[in-house]
Amino acid sequence: DAGVIQSPRHEVTEMGQEVTLRCKPISGHNSLFWYRQTMMRGLELLIYFNNNVPIDDSGMPEDRFSAKMPNASFSTLKIQPSEPRDSAVYFCASSTGTGTYNEQFFGPGTRLTVL
Amino acid sequence: SQQGEEDPQALSIQEGENATMNCSYKTSINNLQWYRQNSGRGLVHLILIRSNEREKHSGRLRVTLDTSKKSSSLLITASRAADTASYFCATVPNTGGFKTIFGAGTRLFVKA
Numbered sequence: 001d002a003g004v005i006q007s008p009r010h011e012v013t014e015m016g017q018e019v020t021l022r023c024k025p026i027s028g029h030n031s032l033f034w035y036r037q038t039m040m041r042g043l044e045l046l047i048y049f050n051n052n053v054p055i056d057d058s059g060m061p062e063d064r065f066s067a068k069m070p071n072a073s074f075s076t077l078k079i080q081p082s083e084p085r086d087s088a089v090y091f092c093a094s095s096t097g098t099g100t101y102n103e104q105f106f107g108p109g110t111r112l113t114v115l
Numbered sequence: 116s117q118q119g120e121e122d123p124q125a126l127s128i129q130e131g132e133n134a135t136m137n138c139s140y141k142t143s144i145n146n147l148q149w150y151r152q153n154s155g156r157g158l159v160h161l162i163l164i165r166s167n168e169r170e171k172h173s174g175r176l177r178v179t180l181d182t183s184k185k186s187s188s189l190l191i192t193a194s195r196a197a198d199t200a201s202y203f204c205a206t207v208p209n210t211g212g213f214k215t216i217f218g219a220g221t222r223l224f225v226k227a
Binding site: 004033035042043044045048056058059091093102103104105106107108109 | 148158203215217218219
């Protein structure tokens, strides 16, 4: 298995632009997580899906952030409009079961820079 | 302060020595997990210990959990240069929610 796949690996954009991050979870995993990592705030859970349904989005910072999971093999995290403070590494992770009681498998991350 | 705080923030040791990292948390938990992150990479799961367990081993890793003190420790024995990474504890609060909360991490540097 290729593991969790994220694209792009790096994204540089200008303030105000729309950014879409993509994630393909491990086949057979039914839980998917989006995290954001910064030096100041560490690793923060943004949103968690189980069986393609958003279960907990309390970590989504603002309405500028939205996430979808149209099917079991694909999820997107969109930021519109982007701001410099959104610069971070965004990780997607997947897991079996409910996800919170099992290990999470992380993707390599997308490093986002908003100028 | 946040759930899941590691101590120390940074640790530098010689190859062959043991490394001990600690994690404290605030609320009751279902389980506690330890992850490793190499520079520029995603996190890799190391070990999970459930709230009714006190100690767990995996290779050179030993994890303890003291729910009365709300703390856990990760011991890496006979460290190697390849163990150089950041180590995070992650907790799932026993509040019926689904949020996994990661600590700020301990940066371990093992000198060859």
